Amino acid sequence: MNFELTEEQKKFRSDIRSFLEEEVPPEHQAVFGVESEEDYRFGRSIQRKLADNGWLTIGWPTEYGGGPKGPIEQSIFSEAMGYGRVPRTGTTALNIVGPAVMYFGTPEQKEKYLPPIARAEAEYCQGFSEPNAGSDLGSLEFRAVRDGDENVLNGSKMFTSWAFRAQYIYLLARTDPDAPKHRGISLFIADVKTPGISFRPLPYINGSMAAQTYFDDARIPSSALIGEENRGWYHAMATLDFERSGLERYASVQRTFDDFVELCKTTKYNGKLLSENPIARHKLAKIKVGMEIWRLLCWKVAWMQSTGAVPNAEASVAFLHGTVQRLEFTQTAMEILGLYGTLMHDPKWSLMRGAIEGIHRESMHLHGAGTTEIHRNIIAQRGLGLPR
């Protein structure tokens, strides 16, 4: 048993931390979401530098220009990115599309899609959810019909994050309407400029801009099919496992928690430091415990991956705990802040640039990567063997 990194890994951690500290000063950090064009561009520029340093794809197999390190280094990278509050960009490409193309793509697809991702030049959005297919993703209605060497796409996708930044949309479409629910679905990569694709802006409450996406007889080349036809559901599930630790999310919350603890030690209210309030002390200690549990659960996933094991329930355990924990932290912090919790990023009076109010909104994201209910189902059914 060993809870520590190797010397080499520690060196990597220290290098990336130093790099990010220098390159991402506080005014450029994303306290929670990525709100502005400037934030986005800045985030991309950082990723390009990370790519130049060989770090961006450190968890990728060497044959695709990655590595040559494994899941532990990938996790160190993610944790550092989160703790450094680097504005998030390119994550769908790096964590989802890249691995899918590696595992299921043709040589041509690999050559076309992977290098731009690895150089932080390509941005992808994801077209999985639909208006009538949320947690029940298998019931999707979006159609892709083969017509010669093209596929004709029709339907609508919800929650297309990054739609207005992306060059590509990575999507699931029903290709065999007669097959059982999960067996008639295929994966595609579509250029967002394809005629027939349009986006309706769908701003999120965390300040970032997503879209609802409409496909009206949008024709894409059949060469954009990723993997086997009608096996898309299974491909998508398999590549979910690539970056499952959730360390980036954890670390960004940990950073805000650490800042908040510091704030409580230095801020007086009604003549007393916030940290002198025994209730605040007790609650923050409790949250510290929950945060540490979160960190450990994430690292357990990373460690399992490093041994070649496929975490499944374990990733849901980490995700579920994190979602609950983040909400508890932000609700508690809002209470400790009192009236200051009603301020957003007020130039004069906000504490921590409104980070607590912001992360409180972010914590309303109780459904990311499947709702918390779905994660509970995964844990119970796959992890504990309960009947469906």
Place this chain on the structure above:
Amino acid sequence: MNFELTEEQKKFRSDIRSFLEEEVPPEHQAVFGVESEEDYRFGRSIQRKLADNGWLTIGWPTEYGGGPKGPIEQSIFSEAMGYGRVPRTGTTALNIVGPAVMYFGTPEQKEKYLPPIARAEAEYCQGFSEPNAGSDLGSLEFRAVRDGDENVLNGSKMFTSWAFRAQYIYLLARTDPDAPKHRGISLFIADVKTPGISFRPLPYINGSMAAQTYFDDARIPSSALIGEENRGWYHAMATLDFERSGLERYASVQRTFDDFVELCKTTKYNGKLLSENPIARHKLAKIKVGMEIWRLLCWKVAWMQSTGAVPNAEASVAFLHGTVQRLEFTQTAMEILGLYGTLMHDPKWSLMRGAIEGIHRESMHLHGAGTTEIHRNIIAQRGLGLPR
């Protein structure tokens, strides 16, 4: 709107409180369950005195020797019994069997069964649950087959509280195995001395003694059928509504809470009063709020009944809140007590005669009158109209 009782009701409350204070001194109070023979006999003797005072059946219709008061007085009575920690006896008879006989019994049955109940002379146990029919009571397998002017009973009943005190068992049996689930069930009252009925002791963790009850060709007169044949399920559900406020349960917990708050104000630990611990203060304040909510939810049920309304979801709301609240209180109190929470009724060292440890065990009764899950279903489906 008026949260207060009438002068007359206050007088009644004050009378019954004084009576119970005098008649049930601390050494006779049931801190949680009724453990000993002596407790039981004492409880019965109090009920007989209450009957003499005309209070025991104050909520019964006058035609059956009750009242002439209504649900409010009934609730005052229940609350006083709980707060006075009167050892509970005869509750199945008074709250369940009595009303069922009143509503559905024949004149002969009323004459036979009601007066002994009203005089606190009859004790009943209840035979509803079965080994394979817990929350899903409608799936009961216990059979009653008509044979001439007798019914032959076969099967087993679980959780027969009071089995060893009772003269009668009030039970549900399947009389038409071919009818849909809830439509082939009938209600009976069986004398526990009937040949073929036997009891296996089933002690509860709160110290009281129940039984698993076996019926092996037990023959009871068909005149013991209560109400219509095959309508027993509906009769049973209808008479559940008689005393639904749950005030007795609430009040007994409130009493322990009040005692505990007093204890915290007077007991030093590590040189400080327990009440000086700000975390204890905070938690106890929170529990006080939850207890008050419980009281109000119970009284809302009582008040609804007093207006002629039939509380349904409301009774489940009160019950559910109470179950959660009691557990929270006892877990918190155990934490505040530290090592003292590991003591039962130790003659020398227990605080509050081990009441907190005892009520902690009692609070493991997370399933009484249907599991908490069932109450949530009732609230959601009957109260909020959610689909089944």
Place this chain on the structure above:
Amino acid sequence: MDLGLSEQQEMLSRAAREFLEAECPTTLVRELEDSDGGYSPELWRKMADLGWLGQAFPGQYGGSDGTLIDQVALFEEIGRAILPSPILTSTVLCGQTILYGGNEDQKAALLPLISRGDTIVTLALAEADAGFDGGDISVMATADGGDYVINGTKLFVPYAHVADYLLCVARTSGADSLFLIDSKTAGVNITLLHSVAKYKQHEVALQNVRVPRTNMVGQLDQGRGPLGKAVDWATVVQCGEIVGRCQKVLDLVVDYSKVRVQFGRPIGSFQAVLHQCADLRVAVDGARLVTYQAAWKLVEGRPCSEDIAMAKAFAGSASRQATAVGHGIFAGIAFTVEHDMQLYMMRSKIQEANLGDSDFHLDNLGGYMGFPT
């Protein structure tokens, strides 16, 4: 015992609900978020006509002689509609303070104006280092001839930008006094704060603001008396507003759960959803009862400090629960700005913090229970 509203109160509630459903849909709420004023003067006028703005004032001051119970019932509807307006600060907090502490001239002059909606008054109490209950007030009022000169900065002052008067809590010789400051007085500087739900609260910087002595409400150094009573009253009203909002969130998730189908079934048939709804129902029912009990006791003149503390503490937790349940059940769509759930969530932050959050009231309650501090 009668735990229900009277027929008249039920009528008031129904009428208010119908009025607000017609006049204050969430589209208006969104418009008002983006407006400078943060409330609709047109709607404000109608509210005045309905008697809402002087609901609890005596008839002699243009009021409707309503009780706190009536006001809670009305604010349940206001909370349900998440109506943005200065009604709580102007008619309840300031109105009640003037009613409790003002002299006859002040009452006769101001209350009818407030009641008619012609004058808006807002309470300037909180400061940078002190919560709503004041702690040590740093804004100073110094006597100077027949005037007082006021200096210092107030924070979180709602609707100061549209207020005709600021009811300002300031330190005088020995303790706190209350001053009505005409908001157009020289030296009053009002800056909008960047707040959730674009709530119109402000920094109010007071620089040598000169106020005639006759604008003092209540006696010198005794401002806390009437203010405390008004805060008690307003806290109960705030609870009513929270209850109304939570009930609305419950209604919304229940309606959605009946129609949203996933895995071939309405999601309301899934226990996980159903149980969250049931638990929220428990919380809302409880919050409502404890709120009305506090209102009833205050109306009856009974001791009610404990009850008020319990009401606000529990309403706060019901509010957090409603937010979590709403976002959990609506899931993805509730994370979008165009969905209404965020409107309720955003306001939860203001209402939970306003007039003391759960922890503040639990701390008070601990004191009432006789625990040493």
Place this chain on the structure above:
Amino acid sequence: MDLGLSEQQEMLSRAAREFLEAECPTTLVRELEDSDGGYSPELWRKMADLGWLGQAFPGQYGGSDGTLIDQVALFEEIGRAILPSPILTSTVLCGQTILYGGNEDQKAALLPLISRGDTIVTLALAEADAGFDGGDISVMATADGGDYVINGTKLFVPYAHVADYLLCVARTSGADSLFLIDSKTAGVNITLLHSVAKYKQHEVALQNVRVPRTNMVGQLDQGRGPLGKAVDWATVVQCGEIVGRCQKVLDLVVDYSKVRVQFGRPIGSFQAVLHQCADLRVAVDGARLVTYQAAWKLVEGRPCSEDIAMAKAFAGSASRQATAVGHGIFAGIAFTVEHDMQLYMMRSKIQEANLGDSDFHLDNLGGYMGFPT
């Protein structure tokens, strides 16, 4: 990084589980509850033979040179089996104290005896007005010639009735010192307390108990040093025992949920049941990780006060959750004495309180975080 047990540790765990499943079924646990001794001398002997009783002692004292990680792994199995025995107090708490604080003679004399199971030592620390961490100790030890004379009363002393020695924390001149008291010494009065799970803990009244100076463990007035280290060690072991018990409860409810049919379906297919199981799994996984992390840091000689506090605080909450989930899912039958769930619930109370409950450790943690008291 390696968050798993080593192959050898896995083997130890498996062997321990198999052994305890065979030797310590819950029928034995029930028998031992009702026995006077509260443990099985026969089983105790076998545990000694397996090397469990000297698991973490150096080989030179008859131990197995195991680490704290090995011991946590073993105690997961002991917790799972809810094995009643004095192993925690004798070999862990007292054994480690002697190891940290004893002189060579004491170690050479006692540790092999403890390790072989021939001698049982128990810690007499808590008193009526002071928790396990002592606060102000009132039991006094006064020097008298070559002896010390000890007076006062200890409470909650586990297995005192079968202990050969009491390791007693007593006030000497300036601070606390540790004394090994032969339990047969005149003036030692041991009274069984009426405890949950019939746990054998005692009042130990000490009346002019005379102990030779050579029985002092560690230096005069410096007993807290070795004791504190042993308590840290034992707290992590206690967490391991809790994790094992919670895992067992989870396993039991999962197994039951698969086979118990209600409404025509196994109850595990109902979301309400399924989600409670999932949430408990999260808690148990988390408690295990944070416990092993504390163990690992202690083994590595790194600062670990925070980690120990976090482990016990979280294990305590996982334990409360396991109790509630177990009783909630087993429902009615778990309320009967004949069902095993109550055995786990009853022990949860002892294990949660032992060596500081969640609130105690959260308070410590607050201090480590730099919050003022």
